[in-house]
Amino acid sequence: MRIYLIGAGVISRTHAETAAKLGEEIELRVADPNPAAMAEFLEQFPGVPSYTNASDMLNAEPPQDDDIVIVGTPPFAHLEPTLLGLQSGRHVLCEKPLAMNNEEAELMLEAARKAGKLLGCCSVRFKGMHHNETVKQIIRSGQLGDIYHVTWVNKWARSRSGIEYQANSRWFLDSARSGGGVMMDWGPYDIAMMHDMLQPETVEVAGAWLGKPETAVDPADTKFDVETHVGAMMTFRGGISGPRPVSVHYERASCTHGDEYVKVEIEGTRGSVKWTPFDSRQPVYIRFDRDGQVVEEEVPLPPRSPYTIMDHPLVHFHRKVRGLSSLANVGDRAVDHFRHLQSVYGSASTGQSQLTSIHPADEEGQA
Incomplete structure (x- = not known):
């Protein structure tokens, strides 16, 4: 090859x-x-x-x-x-x-x-990680019941590409060169993971907003017109949840004056699962009812894959080219995910909801 x-x-x-x-x-x-x-x-x-x-x-x-x-x-x-x-x-x-x-x-x-x-995208870096695959198994097992709500929040106080991270790559800060800020930088990973977990058939984005908190180290010698904090309400329909719509509270920040925290949780009628999709060192927890009391248990995880997150895009795409079961995002699916990302900007700029239809996966495990 x-x-x-x-x-x-x-x-x-x-x-x-x-x-x-x-x-x-x-x-x-x-x-x-x-x-x-x-x-x-x-x-x-x-x-x-x-x-x-x-x-x-x-x-x-x-x-x-x-x-x-x-x-x-x-x-x-x-x-x-x-x-x-x-x-x-x-x-x-x-x-x-x-x-x-x-x-x-x-x-x-x-x-x-x-x-x-094949046209593929590298937004799949976190797909296939052992803890994320475990969460998928929990969702598909039905033990959460009917899924109705997702919290997907990742807020870092100071982690802006082009400033605190890869400071020499100032193009991250210029929308004419980057296309946007944290939504274009980290949003592709968030969207790829949400779709991998829930397999929606349509996604509606509403109430989106963009923010750019100011700091004393904001560069004055280069164009800096991209968002560093973004949020939206999303509604997923079809897929794993069936006819029941799933409300998704989404937020991503590379700069905030608020609390720095990560909370990713999927809630169903019989239980919930919470984990950190982008850090496999963190545990996976399930919560459920036992005799009228809330019980939280840590979920055993399988061994780690020999591949790193930086390996995954080429590993998944190589498997797809070879005709093997693959977690690659290709063709219509890759473009649908990008349309979903762009609908956040569309909702933020127009104040109107944006609807994206998602092509079905063409094989088990692909999203």
Whole structure:
């Protein structure tokens, strides 16, 4: 199998490391116009054929059926290389967020259909973690009863991409380059996990809001116009919950003057489960009634997977390309998840509710 990396930065080096864990011989190629980034890549992966632009790399040899192109550039540079990869006759795995807007996502999907190739998104980093799979099993076992309410809140006091995290990557702060703030940065993971758990057929987003708390270290030397705190009420219908709608209280912050906390809990008529989807070191708890009293129990967890969260996007996509059971988000599902993300911005800007229909998973376990 051949993997073509567009971008030679940190994230592409991570994908290159994962390629060595796929259980088969992998040939890498890499393209990046930045000499410094390329030098760092080749220092870590010497001998990999390198190019200064993606077109030259993709045109250097005929495509093979299982070729994978990985787009590891910032969001404003996702569309063109994704289209190049698909039009070259290769599967494409794009970093998150998939696109800058719904129009770009639709162009990608159209190109994938025309080429007969897979379009995937890296929003699946936390899918497949042992504690998340345990929660899925609890939900599907029916022991929670009819699910009716979800709390999905993750508030960090100071963890803004481009400021406290990856401070040199100021593009995170510019909506013209990032597409948005914490919703575009962490929202893809939240949405992928919520869909994986509940498998909704439609999602309605209402009452969404965007916030940008001010701090003494806010940069004055660069454009900073993205949200760092976001919230919405969502209603999931269909899927695991059947005809009963599920109300979802959603909130995500990379900066807040309020309390810093994480609370993710799914409530049903016979019990609830709470856990930390993005930290597998934390326990999973179920709560239920026993003889009229509330009982809380810690759930035993299976052994950890040998793969890290940074491995998962390529591991899942590789399995999909090979025709194996996979947790990859591809094609319509990947674009539906992006539409759900964009509907939060739509609700916040218009004050109106936004409805997104979700294509069904095409195999067990995919979301």
